Amino acid sequence: MKRFLPQSLPSWILLILIAGLITTQIATLSIVSRDRNEGNNILELFRLSERAYTLVKLLYAAPPPERTRLAGAMTNASSPLYMADEPAVTSAIASDDNLAELEDVLVARFSAFGVTDARVRRESPNVTRETDTDSSAPGADVGIVEKQLSALAQDFSKSGGLVASIEFSDGQWLNFVTPVSPIDPILTVQTLPLFGAVAAIVIILSIWAMRRLTAPYRALENAVKRIGEDVKIPPLPEFGSTEYRSAARAVNAMQAQLREYVADREQLAAALAHDLRTPLTRIRLRLELLRKSQLRQSLMQDLNDIEAISRSVIDFATYEVVDEEQEKIDFWSLVDSIVDNYPQVTFEKKGIGSRKLICTGRPIALRRCVTNLIDNAVAYGERADVSLNLAGNDIVLVIKDHGPGIPQAKLDEVFQPFRRVEGSRNRQTGGFGLGLTIARNIARRSGGDIKLENDPEGGLRAELTIPLAS
Template sequence: MKRFLPQSLPSWVLLILIASLLTTQVATLSIVSRDRAENNNVLELFRLSERAYTLVKVLYAAPPSERSILASALSNTANPLSMSDEPAVTSAIASDDSLAELEDVLVARLSAFGVTDARIRRASNRPPSRPATNPSAPDPDVGIVERQLSDIAEDFSQSDGLAASIKFKDGQWLNFVTPIAPEPPIFTAQTVPLFGSVAAVVIAMTIWAMRRLTAPYRALERAVKRIGDDVKSPPLPEFGSSEYKSAARAVNTMQAQLREYVADREQLAAALAHDLRTPLTRIRLRLELLRKSPLRQSLTHDLNDIEAISRSVIDFATYEIVDEEQEKIDFWSLVDSVADGFPQASFDKTSHASRGLICMGRPIALRRCVTNLVNNAVTYGEKAHISLAQSGADILLTIRDEGPGIPQAKLDEVFQPFRRVEGSRNRQTGGFGLGLTIARNIARRSGGDITLANDTDGGLRAELRIPRAV
């Protein structure tokens, strides 16, 4: 059930708004329909009262012997009227309170014309159902007003009515039926498109307003992701709603603190790089004085390890110190120049068709990223097979070696600093576990990423994705 529910805040707000709109529309139409029914009922009672007053006043002035003739003359199909010795409404008990009250009102109002009793009941005037027939085509000679009057007359002839029997003091009963005006439906061929258009306009304006309202938050999301890739990215603009400005201010504060931390780390690495050179140089000079000492070879070996470790740590800590400007780079030329420095590296035949792939990035950093990947393949897999192609909006660089590969569970571990796979990565055959870490950091700062996988034909496959320049 949860998979059918919205997963984002704008979708939830839009769903709640549409549900509220529909609920309000249904409630409003229900109230309007009920009020129309109540008002129509009161209006029909008023029409019956006025008609009863007019008929009684006319018939009371006529002699009793002529009332039947006069009633027949006033009667028609839509409004039947008759005089009789027995009431057409046989029940003396009203069906509801409103009719009972109207009976009392009529007796009191018409008592001056000799009326002693009044009975009113609701009567059904609907004809029995007949099989549906195909409606005939409208007569082109009939005007709009004439057609509308004909339709209204037909509706009246099939509608219910109010039957009334009014007794004169001489015992004669006036019987007549007043048809109830048919209540027009709320939903018609004219109103449905109107309701639909209004709902569509409201929904469209709501979607537009929600997109405008949540646009800063989408920008906030993109900015936070950008900070994760590059802590030196520009700060967020603080504008919009108060909630967004507070969130943007907090993110900018966090980014400033991260920048200070990175700057402190870079300054520490630079100081280490400067301070370590002097004692290491002195130690190496003093080792030269131990020409025939048996400790010279072992101390030299240990000193080389210390220098290698120091260079690796300093390189890892200071690879972001050089503040390069991004520029357009011919990625094919960059990879080709890197491959020229490795005799064990070769391009696949299909890669030559991918010349002219341009990306945006820092030239020195990207060269270092590609160099680390190729060096990693040559060092641990003997050979590096390079393939370059376009993949959608990205440039895909694939480097496959012929080594033993890496266990599936450790494919992500090798990207962590100083992590090496035992048996294949050691100080005699490789570095100190920082090459892939630096390469992935450079790739992500350029908007791409690096993934590792064991190739089906054997060896390890490294894939570097970099966005193409527009």
């Protein structure tokens, strides 16, 4: 069920807005329809009362034969009217409270005209009465008003009516029918497109407003991602809604703290480079004064290890803070120039031309990234095969070595600083566990990534992905 629900806040807000709009429309149409029915019912009762008043006032003073003649002269097919000795409404009990109250009103109002009883009932809409209009369809030369009058007459003949029977004091009954005005449905073929157009406009405007409202937050998300790639990007502009300004201030404060942290690490690395260089040089000079012995050789080896460790730590601490401008790079040529320095590496040069493999990045950093990957493959796999290809909008560099590989559960561990996988790599031939860490950080700062996996044919497969230049 959850997979069919929105996964983002703007989608949820839009869904709630559309659901509220639909609910409001349905409720509004229901209320309007009910009010129309109630209003039309009262109006029809009023029309019947007024017509009854006119007829009773006209007929009450006339003798019975004259009443019959007058009623026959005033009747028509849509509104029958006649005098009789029996009422057309046979039941003395009204079908609802409104009609019962109307009957009491009619008797009280017409008592001065000799009226002693009044009965009213509703005629079913299924009862079809004849009309005075021609039942044939209007001709092509008929005007709009005549067409509308003809259609309205047909509607009146099918809409039912109110049947009234009013008794005079002499025992005669005035029977007549008042047609009920037809009520057109709210949703028709003509009105449905209008409602749909209004709803579509509201939804489109809501989507536009939602995108405008959430645009700063998308910019905030992109800015946070860029901070992970380059902590020196300009701070976020603090404008817009109160919530966005608060979030932007928090992100800018975090970025400032990260800058201070990076600056402190850069200063620490520079201090280490300066302070270690002098004592190491003195130790090396003093060792040169010693006679050649096994102890001297061991100390020289230890000294070389200390210098290598210090260089690795300094490199790891300073690789991010090197101030290098972004530029377009021919990645094929970059890889080709690096592979030329490794006789044990084979570069697959067939297929994609170098002109298609242009990326944007820091040249020195990317060179270091590729070099670290090839160094890792050569150090632990002795030989390596390198190939380049395109995958959508990404350049993919594949480096496959011929070593023992890495256990599947530990593939991610080798990217952690100073982490070496025992048993799968020879500790005596490798560095200090920083090469892959630096390589992946450089790749991610360039918008790409590095993925390791064991090749089914043996060896480790490293895949570097770098976006093409736009």
